[in-house]
Amino acid sequence: MKVLLIEDSEALRRGIRVGLDHLGYTVDETGDGSEGLSMALTNQYDFIILDLMLPNVDGISLLKSIRKLGNQAKVIILSAKSQAEDRVNGLLSGADDYLCKPFSFDELQARLITLGRRGGLNQHVKSICIADFVLDTSNKSLHANGHNIDLTKNEFKIVEYLFNNPKQILNPEQISEAVVGSFNHLSKNTIEAHLSSVRKKAKAVGATLPIKNKRGFGYFVGEH
Structure with a gap:
C-alpha cells in the first residue's frame, strides 16, 4: 500500500513515517501544501494522510482539488480542529475519515485498516498523470x-x-x-x-x- 503523508510538523511527520514504514507501507511525505498537491496529482496513492494547516495550499483546498480531478485515494484528515463543524466540513469536502490531534499511532493504524476494508483503493482506479x-x-x-x-x-x-x-x-x-x-x-x-x-x-x-x-x-x- 502506498501512502502520501502531508503534514507540516516535521516531528509528527517523522513519527508517522517510521510507524508506517515498520508496518510495510510505502510512504512519500511533504510538509508543504503546494508540493503535496503536485505529488497527489502525479502519483498514485492508496491513502493520503492530510493535515489542514499547511503552507501555500491549505488542506481543504488541496482535498477539493484532487477530488475534482477524480483522485479516489482514501483520505484521512489530521487536525487539531476538533469542533463538529470542522469535522463535517472535512468530510463533506471529500475526506473519508477525520482524526483529531493529539492521537495515538495505533488509532491511525486502525483507521487505515478500516478504510482498506471498504475497498475502492487506487489500485482499482487507475489515473495517469502527465x-x-x-x-x-x-x-x-x-x-x-x-x-x-x-x-x-x-x-x-x-x-x-x-x-x-x-x-x-x-x-x-x-x-x-x-x-x-x-x-x-x-x-x-x-x-x-x-x-x-x-x-x-x-x-x-x-x-x-x-x-x-x-x-x-x-x-x-x-x-x-
Whole structure:
C-alpha cells in the first residue's frame, strides 16, 4: 500500500513515517501544501494522510482539488480542529475519515485498516498523470487545469495508449492496432487528425498536449 503523508510538523511527520514504514507501507511525505498537491496529482496513492494547516495550499483546498480531478485515494484528515463543524466540513469536502490531534499511532493504524476494508483503493482506479493532464481509465475521461476534455472514443484510446507508454516512440501501426485491433486500420493521417483535435480541445482549457511527433518514426509523450 502506498501512502502520501502531508503534514507540516516535521516531528509528527517523522513519527508517522517510521510507524508506517515498520508496518510495510510505502510512504512519500511533504510538509508543504503546494508540493503535496503536485505529488497527489502525479502519483498514485492508496491513502493520503492530510493535515489542514499547511503552507501555500491549505488542506481543504488541496482535498477539493484532487477530488475534482477524480483522485479516489482514501483520505484521512489530521487536525487539531476538533469542533463538529470542522469535522463535517472535512468530510463533506471529500475526506473519508477525520482524526483529531493529539492521537495515538495505533488509532491511525486502525483507521487505515478500516478504510482498506471498504475497498475502492487506487489500485482499482487507475489515473495517469502527465504534465497538466489527468487521464482516468475507469470512466474514460481526460482532465486538464480542472476542466474535463470531451474526447471521442478513438481520441481517448490514442491518448491512453501513448500516456501508458511515456517516452516510447510508437509508430502509426502500433497505435492503430492498440486502438482498433488487428483487423481494422487507422491511417497515419487519421491518427494525426485525432491528435490535432485533442490538441485544440486541450488548448481551449489552457493546456498543451504533451504528445509529440518524431517525423518518420511516430509519436511519443515527454522528452526523447
